[in-house]
Amino acid sequence: MALLVRFPFATFCILSSKSLLIPLNPVTPVRRVVSTFSVSASSSSFPPTRTDKVEDNSPSSSVTLKSTSTETTPAVTSTTTAVSKRWKPICLYYTQEKCTMMDDPLHLEKFTHDLSSGLQVNVADLENVRTQNLDYLLVLDLEGKVEILEFPVIIIDTKTLEFVDFFHRFVRPTKMSEKRVEEYIEGKYGKIGVDRVWHDTAITFEEVIQQFEIWTTNHHLWEPEHGGALHRAAFVTCGNWDLKTKVPQQCKDSSMKLPPYFMEWINLKDIYLNFYKRRATGMVTMMKELNMPLVGKHHLGIDDTKNIARVLQRILVDGALIQITARRSSSSLEKVEFLFKNRIV
Numbered sequence: 001m002a003l004l005v006r007f008p009f010a011t012f013c014i015l016s017s018k019s020l021l022i023p024l025n026p027v028t029p030v031r032r033v034v035s036t037f038s039v040s041a042s043s044s045s046f047p048p049t050r051t052d053k054v055e056d057n058s059p060s061s062s063v064t065l066k067s068t069s070t071e072t073t074p075a076v077t078s079t080t081t082a083v084s085k086r087w088k089p090i091c092l093y094y095t096q097e098k099c100t101m102m103d104d105p106l107h108l109e110k111f112t113h114d115l116s117s118g119l120q121v122n123v124a125d126l127e128n129v130r131t132q133n134l135d136y137l138l139v140l141d142l143e144g145k146v147e148i149l150e151f152p153v154i155i156i157d158t159k160t161l162e163f164v165d166f167f168h169r170f171v172r173p174t175k176m177s178e179k180r181v182e183e184y185i186e187g188k189y190g191k192i193g194v195d196r197v198w199h200d201t202a203i204t205f206e207e208v209i210q211q212f213e214i215w216t217t218n219h220h221l222w223e224p225e226h227g228g229a230l231h232r233a234a235f236v237t238c239g240n241w242d243l244k245t246k247v248p249q250q251c252k253d254s255s256m257k258l259p260p261y262f263m264e265w266i267n268l269k270d271i272y273l274n275f276y277k278r279r280a281t282g283m284v285t286m287m288k289e290l291n292m293p294l295v296g297k298h299h300l301g302i303d304d305t306k307n308i309a310r311v312l313q314r315i316l317v318d319g320a321l322i323q324i325t326a327r328r329s330s331s332s333l334e335k336v337e338f339l340f341k342n343r344i345v
């Protein structure tokens, strides 16, 4: 079908007193998705249909992230990533290698299949980037309080600050009854219109970890035969909850041993505190203080992960050294040592 629907996008400004925003040209062309991703479409056993609940109701916006702040130490002066000119929700079947509609123009018009959008960095912004001890940072932002429901990871290269790859899975709880899962998903993902894709795609945490280990091995970040920590890479989380509390709890619920690469991590809030010398209690606060707009759906794990990755890119651009902030004791797994004196408790 050659029916292409183009909505009249109005010129739009995000309301923020500090943000430097560029109003849009309403005829900004939609970025076309290239067909090189079609490999993933063939592996689907849960084909998405046009009844997906996710609606593209977001305004088109083009934002340059430039701070006007002068009172902070060090000064926040750099311009980092520019948010995609025409924001579209991510195809959540695609992120899980289950999209079968890559040749459907209407589907491509409605959903983006480019995870790197909004994470591009200008070469000019690399001027203050420090030499890091780690080559890759794996941003992780779990969703699910009772059991893990979503496991999204984005790799950022610490030299070029480029988006390298992503891993995303919805996770099916193991301990909860079907009825409880239904209610849980309705309450959490129903609100943002992605409950159907969750039900279509979620797999157990054990399966997620198996697939994740294949992915990390393919990226030469970890080898199952050697075990241990990630190779010249580390997880970056917003807070300690994800790896200090939630993953060990889920491993217990799933009757699994704690994988060895979850023994240390970087809490971005501690890095932020020690670098900018100011406290931020969460991702939204950090973004507000850095004059960065929140992109996507807050509390959709993959969108939050992208936003945290953007904050990380910004901190790198501003010249921070990214170091491990917490390490679990190998002799007593309950014990976590925090490596920064000043930290967010």
Ligand SMILES: [Zn+2]
Residues within 6 Å of the ligand: 091, 092, 093, 094, 099, 100, 101, 102, 107, 111, 113
């Ligand atoms: Zn798709």
